[in-house]
Every structure is written in C-alpha cells, then in structure tokens.
Amino acid sequence: MVQWALVLHGLCTATVVVSFLCGQWPIFEGTFIERLHYFLTFGAYDYFLRFVGKIFGSRAKNCVLGVERYCCERPNPTLQIFYLAIIGVTYVIIAKSSFKYIPGYYVGEYHKYLSVVAVVVGLVLFVLTSFSDPGTVTAENASRYISAYPYDDLIFVERECSTCKITSRPARAKHCKICDRCVARFDHHCGWMNNCIGEKNTRYFVAFLFWHFLICLYGAVVLGLILAGQLQERKIIYILTVYYGVENSFSALFPHVVQYFLASYNAQILLTVFLGIISLLLAGFFGYHAHLCLTNMTTNETFKWQDYISWKRKVNEAKTSETALKESLNIMNGTTPVPQSKWRTFCKKSPLQKEEPIVVNNVYNKGVFCNIYEILVPLSQRRSFFHSKDA
Numbered sequence: 001m002v003q004w005a006l007v008l009h010g011l012c013t014a015t016v017v018v019s020f021l022c023g024q025w026p027i028f029e030g031t032f033i034e035r036l037h038y039f040l041t042f043g044a045y046d047y048f049l050r051f052v053g054k055i056f057g058s059r060a061k062n063c064v065l066g067v068e069r070y071c072c073e074r075p076n077p078t079l080q081i082f083y084l085a086i087i088g089v090t091y092v093i094i095a096k097s098s099f100k101y102i103p104g105y106y107v108g109e110y111h112k113y114l115s116v117v118a119v120v121v122g123l124v125l126f127v128l129t130s131f132s133d134p135g136t137v138t139a140e141n142a143s144r145y146i147s148a149y150p151y152d153d154l155i156f157v158e159r160e161c162s163t164c165k166i167t168s169r170p171a172r173a174k175h176c177k178i179c180d181r182c183v184a185r186f187d188h189h190c191g192w193m194n195n196c197i198g199e200k201n202t203r204y205f206v207a208f209l210f211w212h213f214l215i216c217l218y219g220a221v222v223l224g225l226i227l228a229g230q231l232q233e234r235k236i237i238y239i240l241t242v243y244y245g246v247e248n249s250f251s252a253l254f255p256h257v258v259q260y261f262l263a264s265y266n267a268q269i270l271l272t273v274f275l276g277i278i279s280l281l282l283a284g285f286f287g288y289h290a291h292l293c294l295t296n297m298t299t300n301e302t303f304k305w306q307d308y309i310s311w312k313r314k315v316n317e318a319k320t321s322e323t324a325l326k327e328s329l330n331i332m333n334g335t336t337p338v339p340q341s342k343w344r345t346f347c348k349k350s351p352l353q354k355e356e357p358i359v360v361n362n363v364y365n366k367g368v369f370c371n372i373y374e375i376l377v378p379l380s381q382r383r384s385f386f387h388s389k390d391a
C-alpha cells in the first residue's frame with residue numbers, strides 16, 4: 001500500500017509541475033494539462049481572493065493584493081531564496097540518503113566531491129546572472145546602442161522613453177516596469193534571478209540553464225547507478241530467480257524489482273523522478289533560448305513578431321476583401337466583361353485566397369557564428385561600441 005502511495009505521489013507531483021511550467025505550450029492545447037495550468041496560475045488565486053474577501057473582509061483582501069504587488073511588480077528576492085532552498089534541501093537529502101552507498105558497484109568515491117563542484121558552479125552562474133548588469137540604457141549611452149542596433153522600421157521604430165528621459169530608445173531595448181530601467185536587447189524579466197535578462201547577461205542565463213540541466217541529469221543518472229549497484233551487490237536478481245522461482249526475463253522481474261526499490265529505496269526513487277522531470281523541463285527551456293541565440297532573437301521580439309504577423313494578416317485580409325468586392329461590383333455594373341468559359345470562372349482562384357506571404361525579416365540575424373559571438377562578447381563590451389559617434 002505504501003509503495004503504491006509513493007507512486008501516486010510521484011505521478012501527481014510530475015503532473016502538477018508539468019502543468020504549472022508547460023501547460024500553455026501548444027502541444028497541451030485543449031487538454032487536462034492546459035486546464036490545470038489555468039487553474040494553478042489564475043483560477044486558484046482568484047478563488048482564494050474571493051474566499052479571503054468573504055471570510056475576512058476587504059481589508060484582508062487588500063493585504064493579499066499588497067503582497068501580490070510586492071512579489072510580482074517590484075524587485076524582490078522571494079524566488080531567489082526559494083531557488084537556494086531547493087538546491088540546498090535537495091543536496092542535503094541526497095547526501096544523507098545516498099552518500100552512504102558511495103563508493104558502490106557502479107559509482108566511485110569521486111562523485112561525492114564532483115557533486116559539490118557541480119553545485120558550486122551552478123551557484124556561481126546564478127550569482128552572475130542575478131547581480132550582473134543586463135545592459136542598462138541611459139541617456140548617455142543611448143546613441144551608441146542606436147548605432148549598434150539600428151531600427152528595422154517593422155517591430156522597432158524610434159520611440160521615446162519618458163521614464164528614463166531617453167528621447168530615442170534604441171531598437172531591441174525595452175523599459176522594464178519591475179526594474180524601472182530600459183534594458184538593451186531585452187529578453188525578459190526573470191523572477192528567479194530578480195533581474196532582467198538582456199544584452200550583457202544572456203550568456204550567463206543560458207549557461208545557467210544548460211548547467212542546471214546537466215546537474216539534474218547527472219544526479220538522476222548517479223542515483224540510478226546507485227540503485228543498479230545495490231541490485232548487484234545484494235544479488236536481488238539471483239534471489240528472485242533461484243529462491244522465489246521468478247522467470248529470468250525483464251517482464252517477469254520488473255514488477256518485483258520495482259516493489260523492492262519502492263520498499264527499500266523510496267527516497268532515491270522519488271529523487272530520481274524529481275531530477276528527471278526537472279532536467280527535461282530545463283532541457284526544453286535551454287533548447288528554446290539556444291534557438292533564440294542562434295537566430296539572434298529575444299523572447300520579447302518573438303511576441304512582437306507574433307503581433308506584427310497578426311496585424312499584417314488582418315491588413316492582407318482587408319485588402320483581398322476590398323479587391324473581391326470591387327471585382328464583384330464591376331461585374332454587376334457591367335464595366336468588367338463576364339468570362340465566357342464557366343470552367344475558367346469555376347477554376348479561377350478567388351481574390352480572397354490570394355494572400356500576400358508574410359516574411360519574418362530579422363535584420364539582426366547575422367549568421368550562426370556571428371550570433372553566438374554576439375552573445376559571448378556583447379556589442380557594448382567591444383572597442384567599436386565606445387568609438388561609435390554620438391547621435
């Protein structure tokens with residue numbers, strides 16, 4: 001009974017984590033995962049606010065809204081502390097529950113020290129991403145950024161930022177309401193880092209994602225090797241086949257081995273599942289941001305291009321509708337001769353179907369190698385940036 005409860009707990013945890021982090025992905029559209037994501041991110045909080053308002057009154061509800069504004073609309077270290085707690089607690093649990101099996105049949109002694117190095121490197125990347133300047137745009141350096149990132153007159157046009165007193169905000173820059181500053185090559189504001197991700201710290205952020213993916217994958221693999229080593233050292237397969245008469249095949253042994261692991265190594269099983277799920281999520285996030293780096297695009301720009309394409313499509317639909325209406329009116333008024341062949345009329349493509357193709361013309365994409373070099377060595381940290389003429 002305990003074993004099945006642990007399995008159910010693991011499945012529920014995995015479902016909640018995937019729903020919360022990935023429920024808005026197109027692959028989950030119209031599924032239970034999408035509905036659970038909406039409930040976790042919007043619905044549950046809305047019901048909670050209503051409950052607080054009815055039971056404790058408007059003063060308590062305003063207090064909750066004040067906490068929300070502090071956590072979501074102002075710089076605060078809440079998620080940073082939560083990240084450090086997750087890393088610390090997970091490492092302590094692994095050390096207390098699993099280090100006693102090291103060295104083992106498949107795992108060497110050095111993994112105890114290698115794990116410490118891996119965590120320390122992850123913390124260094126976390127500090128670099130959190131506390132480094134993302135590329136703050138000021139009135140003094142705005143002209144240099146304009147030279148580095150010219151306007152494409154599609155999704156970026158010359159615009160003023162009255163808050164930062166910048167008459168011409170550079171292309172690819174955006175004013176972050178949380179940090180209250182304009183950031184060059186703005187990607188997004190990351191609550192986990194309590195910092196914006198921009199031109200100067202994108203390299204640290206991508207490295208952070210990649211390294212934490214490796215850490216989680218490494219932890220899951222080592223824990224799996226520990227379990228496999230215990231299976232060998234305790235000769236579980238031999239005992240099951242010789243003393244209990246279980247057939248020596250994967251299908252026959254698998255349920256007995258799983259039952260044995262859940263009864264004797266439930267902490268290692270849960271940790272392996274947890275680290276495996278997190279590694280998959282981090283792999284997805286890293287893959288997405290790696291793609292953005294290779295194409296020299298940002299998360300902010302993907303949303304801008306989506307809005308542009310949606311607007312352009314509506315303009316094209318309006319144009320084709322106007323053309324079709326004019327052709328119909330001309331035929332009715334007799335100004336346009338009616339074609340004699342009915343088959344030609346039937347096969348002729350309707351003006352409504354003649355849509356102008358919409359092309360994403362990313363003028364900042366300079367090729368894979370140049371794009372990678374721009375991430376590793378930002379434009380504002382090159383000599384040419386400081387030698388550029390003021391606008």
